[in-house]
Amino acid sequence: xxxxxxxxxxxxxxxxxxxxxxxxxxRRPYNDIVIDNLAVSGEHAVLQMVGNDVFIExxxxxxxxxxxxxxxxxxxxxxxxxxxxxxxxxxxxLNDGGDYEKTMILKPGAGAGMAPPASAGVGxxxxxxxxxxxxxxxIKVLTGAAAGREVALTKVVTTLGKPGVQVASITKRPTGxxxxxxxxxxxxxxxxxxxxxxxxxxRSGDLIELAGTQMQFVQG
Numbered sequence: 001x002x003x004x005x006x007x008x009x010x011x012x013x014x015x016x017x018x019x020x021x022x023x024x025x026x027r028r029p030y031n032d033i034v035i036d037n038l039a040v041s042g043e044h045a046v047l048q049m050v051g052n053d054v055f056i057e058x059x060x061x062x063x064x065x066x067x068x069x070x071x072x073x074x075x076x077x078x079x080x081x082x083x084x085x086x087x088x089x090x091x092x093x094l095n096d097g098g099d100y101e102k103t104m105i106l107k108p109g110a111g112a113g114m115a116p117p118a119s120a121g122v123g124x125x126x127x128x129x130x131x132x133x134x135x136x137x138x139i140k141v142l143t144g145a146a147a148g149r150e151v152a153l154t155k156v157v158t159t160l161g162k163p164g165v166q167v168a169s170i171t172k173r174p175t176g177x178x179x180x181x182x183x184x185x186x187x188x189x190x191x192x193x194x195x196x197x198x199x200x201x202x203r204s205g206d207l208i209e210l211a212g213t214q215m216q217f218v219q220g
Contacts (some may be wrong), residue, residue, distance in 0.1 A: 042060070
């Protein structure tokens with residue numbers, strides 16, 4: 001079975017395993033893959049699994065669906081094909097050679113605090129990105145049931161938040177760590193300032209507020 005690696009401006013924000021016969025993609029929250037961006041139509045495209053083959057079909061979207069730079073209506077996906085929707089690039093992979101990690105969900109009041117989700121729908125990282133030369137870093141949870149817990153950022157990309165409510169990602173790059181908004185109507189904030197662009201470089205000591213939980217980025 002294939003998987004999709006969603007990225008924006010080179011930052012991997014989501015990894016989705018294709019497990020169903022039909023997987024919908026669009027801006028509306030009821031889609032299987034939600035991309036919260038105005039360039040993406042409410043119901044943009046659908047992926048259909050037929051045996052071992054995966055087809056993608058554009059659902060008469062406003063901005064169209066492209067594969068490797070070419071506009072398509074319906075096409076069979078091949079390994080390493082790049083689907084382009086607005087500014088987003090979605091890489092289709094058949095092999096399992098990436099460095100993946102599940103989204104850590106913040107549940108105020110829950111005993112576990114931060115835990116992997118029950119489903120494998122949202123993952124986080126693609127091993128093709130560099131960044132091994134950057135020093136170690138971690139996220140320290142300051143509020144909520146998981147207050148005091150420190151989570152090491154060992155993967156290329158770590159996603160944080162509540163899927164369907166508010167999700168953000170931290171990407172390890174050769175130049176440092178980058179914080180990006182993934183989904184949700186309300187944007188996370190860094191040092192009290194809501195994220196206005198798609199991503200921002202993090203510095204040690206930065207305070208992040210996401211899904212009602214405060215945490216601190218610590219590097220070194």
